Amino acid sequence: MSKPIESPAGAPHAxxxxxxxxxxxxxxxxxxxxxxxxxxxEWIRSRTGIEERRWATAExxxxxxxxxxxxxxxxxxxxxxxxxxxxxxxxxxxxxxTPSLAADVANQLGAxxxxxxxxxxxxxxxxxxxxxxxxxxxGGSAEYVLVIGVERLSDLTxxxxxxxxxxxxxxxxxxxxxxxxxxxxGPVAWGADGSQYDAIGQTFNWERLREESDAGxxxxxxxxxxxxxxxxxxxxxxxxxxxxxxxxxxxxxxxxIPHQANNRITDAMIKALKLPAHVPVARDIAKTGNTSAASIxxxxxxxxxxxxxxxxxxxxxxxxxxxxxxxxxxVVLP
Amino acid sequence: MAFxxxxxxxxxxxxxxxxxxxxxxxxxLDKSFIGDLDVDSLSMVEVVVAAEEKFDVKIPDxxxxxxxxxxxxxxxxxxxxxx
Numbered sequence: 001m002s003k004p005i006e007s008p009a010g011a012p013h014a015x016x017x018x019x020x021x022x023x024x025x026x027x028x029x030x031x032x033x034x035x036x037x038x039x040x041x042e043w044i045r046s047r048t049g050i051e052e053r054r055w056a057t058a059e060x061x062x063x064x065x066x067x068x069x070x071x072x073x074x075x076x077x078x079x080x081x082x083x084x085x086x087x088x089x090x091x092x093x094x095x096x097x098t099p100s101l102a103a104d105v106a107n108q109l110g111a112x113x114x115x116x117x118x119x120x121x122x123x124x125x126x127x128x129x130x131x132x133x134x135x136x137x138x139g140g141s142a143e144y145v146l147v148i149g150v151e152r153l154s155d156l157t158x159x160x161x162x163x164x165x166x167x168x169x170x171x172x173x174x175x176x177x178x179x180x181x182x183x184x185x186g187p188v189a190w191g192a193d194g195s196q197y198d199a200i201g202q203t204f205n206w207e208r209l210r211e212e213s214d215a216g217x218x219x220x221x222x223x224x225x226x227x228x229x230x231x232x233x234x235x236x237x238x239x240x241x242x243x244x245x246x247x248x249x250x251x252x253x254x255x256x257i258p259h260q261a262n263n264r265i266t267d268a269m270i271k272a273l274k275l276p277a278h279v280p281v282a283r284d285i286a287k288t289g290n291t292s293a294a295s296i297x298x299x300x301x302x303x304x305x306x307x308x309x310x311x312x313x314x315x316x317x318x319x320x321x322x323x324x325x326x327x328x329x330x331v332v333l334p
Numbered sequence: 335m336a337f338x339x340x341x342x343x344x345x346x347x348x349x350x351x352x353x354x355x356x357x358x359x360x361x362x363l364d365k366s367f368i369g370d371l372d373v374d375s376l377s378m379v380e381v382v383v384a385a386e387e388k389f390d391v392k393i394p395d396x397x398x399x400x401x402x403x404x405x406x407x408x409x410x411x412x413x414x415x416x417x
Binding site for chain 2: 046047223224225226228229232233262264268
């Protein structure tokens, strides 16, 4: 008879110990965008809530931004890189199939004891990462996990596309997740709807660059109304499920931090969730644009830094994006 | 229960007023949503979702593009609402 294997459990709970963000140095105003597309600052603001966004310089690669955001998160958490058991990076703009960005970033940080891998879950990537981190810590696969959301969406933005040129931005947000005696991250409410695979995505496969010498470069495109409807209405039951599973009512929240896709989606969600007026809501999109996987940790960092949300408060996070995929959970803010 | 054109127009006017702040009297059959009433494409989605609920009708995304005027929307709802 074979000897039974052992499978010890990990920590009873997990929590976010620290968060840090990196915003690129180049500020791009709506006026600058409107020099290329036929639009106005007023139209962009009323359609999306965006006043300006940040685009990375050549030096501000996804790696550079990840390392910078991670340094801040580790310092905020009071954790050394050597203590990390895993580095997970959520991104869709690490423009090489292999090796992963996480392996490179883990090495640069000095996370010598960490496993490292990237995940591709679009604008829901950070929330997917938090769910994985929590499970790893409770399951015993890692004690401290670094979750990063980073994007250089400007690399995949068609500056001449009137429907998307003003939306996308660049940046990185990181969170250090660690063990906790009390719950710090609620159960995830997540899922995927591949029937809407065509709603958001890259215009063409990289292979076309090999087949057609004048293919140009692929870009991100979206079916605006379809995505707006899906995000504004179908994501509300997901948010409610995340609240229910955590035993929290909308009334109990100290912050609502949805993916910063579009201010109008945020408004529609607030209405449908009947979120009480006293709950602060993330509006980072105004200065940052839509940074996909980086948007939630960047928004969280800003709300904490500016005193809009309390340290130790309860926040509802919800990410949703290309796939279409989504993930939401209630967390205790670091 | 079948709706009359008047009922649909009235119901739609209420919705457009609630979503986009347009005066109920301005929501007339010949008015275009974007041009005349300043209801942008995202507000159109909100109008459509509210109309689906109010009139028990399905208005898929690819239909929304064809609803340029209030009259277009009223005709669509009348043609597709459950009787």
